[in-house]
Amino acid sequence: MSATTHVDRDKSQSSQSSGRDLSVDYLRTTLTLMVLAHHSCLAYTSWAHFDKQHLFRSTAPVVDSTRWAFFDYAENFNDVFFMSLMFFISGLFVYPALRKHGTLRFIRDRLLRLGLPFAVAVVFLMPVAYYASWQLSGRSQGFWDFYQRLARDGFAAGPPWFIWVLLLFDVALALILAPLQRWMPQAERSIRSLYDRPIATFFGLFLLSALVYLPLLSRYGFGAWTVLFTSPFAFQISRIGLYALWFVFGLLVGSPGIENGLLSRNGGLARRWPIWIIACIAAYNVLWFIPRLPIVHELSAFTQGTLEALLWLASCVASCLGFLALFRGIQWRPLPWLISLSRSAYVMYLVHYVYITWTQRLLLDRPIFAGIKCVFVFLATTLLSWLTAQLALRIPKLKTIL
Numbered sequence: 001m002s003a004t005t006h007v008d009r010d011k012s013q014s015s016q017s018s019g020r021d022l023s024v025d026y027l028r029t030t031l032t033l034m035v036l037a038h039h040s041c042l043a044y045t046s047w048a049h050f051d052k053q054h055l056f057r058s059t060a061p062v063v064d065s066t067r068w069a070f071f072d073y074a075e076n077f078n079d080v081f082f083m084s085l086m087f088f089i090s091g092l093f094v095y096p097a098l099r100k101h102g103t104l105r106f107i108r109d110r111l112l113r114l115g116l117p118f119a120v121a122v123v124f125l126m127p128v129a130y131y132a133s134w135q136l137s138g139r140s141q142g143f144w145d146f147y148q149r150l151a152r153d154g155f156a157a158g159p160p161w162f163i164w165v166l167l168l169f170d171v172a173l174a175l176i177l178a179p180l181q182r183w184m185p186q187a188e189r190s191i192r193s194l195y196d197r198p199i200a201t202f203f204g205l206f207l208l209s210a211l212v213y214l215p216l217l218s219r220y221g222f223g224a225w226t227v228l229f230t231s232p233f234a235f236q237i238s239r240i241g242l243y244a245l246w247f248v249f250g251l252l253v254g255s256p257g258i259e260n261g262l263l264s265r266n267g268g269l270a271r272r273w274p275i276w277i278i279a280c281i282a283a284y285n286v287l288w289f290i291p292r293l294p295i296v297h298e299l300s301a302f303t304q305g306t307l308e309a310l311l312w313l314a315s316c317v318a319s320c321l322g323f324l325a326l327f328r329g330i331q332w333r334p335l336p337w338l339i340s341l342s343r344s345a346y347v348m349y350l351v352h353y354v355y356i357t358w359t360q361r362l363l364l365d366r367p368i369f370a371g372i373k374c375v376f377v378f379l380a381t382t383l384l385s386w387l388t389a390q391l392a393l394r395i396p397k398l399k400t401i402l
Contacts, residue, residue, distance in 0.1 A: 021258070022332040025342040027323065028089060031082055032345040033382065035159065036352050038078045040378040041071040043360045044370040052137045056156055061133035062360040068370040077284055080312060081319035083162065083239070084246040088320060090166050091250025092258060094173060095184070103178045107171055113401055114167040121160040121350050122232045130156060132357040136364075154231030159353050161234050168228075169247045188256040195261055198269040198276070198321065205249070205317045210310070212241030217309055246320070263328050269321065273329030280315075280322030287311040344389030347402050351388050355381040 042048060042060035050063035098106050127147050134146045150156070157164065177184070194201050220237040227234045253262050262269055269276065290296060291308045299307070341348075359377045366373075393399050 022334060023327045023330070024089065024092070024258070026332055026338055027327040029338060029342040029345050030323075030327075031086055031089070032349050033341075034078050034082050035349060036356070036381050036385070037378050038075060038082075039159070039353065039356045040360075040381060041075050041374045043377075044068055044374055045071045045075055047072065050133075050136065052139075055130070055133055055137055058133070061130055061357045062136065062364060064360065064363070064370065064373065065365045066368065066370040066373065068374075071370070071374065073288060076288070077319075080284065080287070081316045081323075084242060084316055085320045085323060086162065087166070087169070087243045087247040088250035088253075088324075091169075091173075091247040091252075092254035094170060094251045095177070095255040096257075098174055098177060103174050106174050110167055110170045110174075114163050114170070116401060117346075117350055118157075118160050118163040118167065121163070122155045122157055125351060125354055126156055126158040126160070126232075129158060129353040129357045132361040135361070154227075157232035157234050160350065161232075163350075164233055165235055165240075165243065166247075169244060173248070173251060184255060187252055188260075191252050191261045192256055193261075194253075194267075195264055196268040198262070198267075198272070198325070201262060201269075202317055202321060205245075205321075206313055208245055209242055209313045209317060212245050213238065213313060214309060216241055242316075263324060265328055269325045270329040273322075273325035276318075276322040276325035280319045283311075283315040283318035287315040341386065344386050344393065347389035347392050348382070348385035350402075352381050352385045355384045 039060075043062045043064045044067055045059070046067045046069050048059045048063045048067070050060075051057045055061075097109075101109065127143075127150055130150075131140075131143050131146055134140055140146065217238040222238060224237050225234050226237050259265065261267070264270065287308070290311060291304065296304060296307065356377060359380050360373075363373045363376065389402075392402060
């Protein structure tokens with residue numbers, strides 16, 4: 001993933017000290033920090049609500065009485081694209097790993113590095129995180145009572161839902177690619193042709209995203225979640241096809257090496273990174289403001305929904321390409337603090353929700369400006385998650401997994 005997965009990394013464009021690609025590492029780290037910031041502000045959006053009777057139908061585990069409308073704007077920017085980009089980055093190194101290790105070893109490795117942390121997070125970490133919310137329901141009889149209810153009714157995945165979906169994608173692609181190896185050279189040649197075609201890439205991704213996203217959105221709606229067979233294997237129905245598309249696209253882009261195609265530092269995307277950042281910002285603001293215009297409200301509900309969905313997809317694709325352009329276009333230096341965050345990012349993703357919910361619980365309904373609360377929650381969570389990672393990575397067996 002982004003910062004949350006532990007995947008083989010391309011070693012071209014590397015720092016002399018570590019042999020790691022700094023642009024990918026730093027992008028992965030940035031996305032992880034965006035996850036922490038996203039969850040830090042959910043308690044303070046204007047539309048946040050808490051359902052005491054059905055805890056997991058709340059918009060966030062802790063919902064504060066102090067709000068700031070700016071968080072609606074900022075949270076939505078993240079929500080539009082950052083999970084798609086996480087799946088793309090996760091896919092970048094799948095084929096090189098398959099080619100190096102073979103299908104069975106690749107699957108075994110993913111089960112260890114993704115499946116085991118997911119199980120630990122769901123069984124041990126998420127109950128601690130959600131207990132901060134359960135206390136607010138007025139039905140708390142102690143942690144053990146809450147834990148027994150979860151064990152009986154089904155554990156909630158929380159943010160680690162990404163990890164099990166990524167594991168599913170990894171295993172599925174590994175099994176599908178095994179008999180299709182002879183077609184990969186042709187796919188690699190096609191991907192190399194994207195070297196100087198970022199605009200064509202944008203429209204191609206927009207079209208494909210519409211094909212996989214709009215039918216599910218129309219059928220199930222924007223916010224519906226479901227489970228695969230049983231809890232805690234939850235996912236957002238309307239977006240699962242979109243995430244699969246970006247994961248497969250990442251696999252294809254990474255198959256010839258990230259320097260040979262769309263992500264080449266000399267390619268059209270990286271060379272024109274300022275333009276793509278402007279496009280990212282512009283597309284999101286069009287999405288945010290156009291549906292709110294009075295003239296749009298005069299359209300039929302179907303037309304309004306279709307327009308907003310298309311603008312949402314345009315913003316998603318533009319933001320993904322904008323961030324890729326930025327991080328591939330800038331020449332990064334190995335900074336110790338960023339390298340430390342990058343190495344810690346997977347653990348930080350796994351544990352951060354515990355610190356988020358309890359810090360928000362600590363500040364709940366205190367007469368402090370929502371912006372200050374959010375900054376405090378984010379900084380405290382980042383620091384505590386990073387410290388937790390430092391401790392975990394000192395344990396040799398955990399270090400090999402995380």
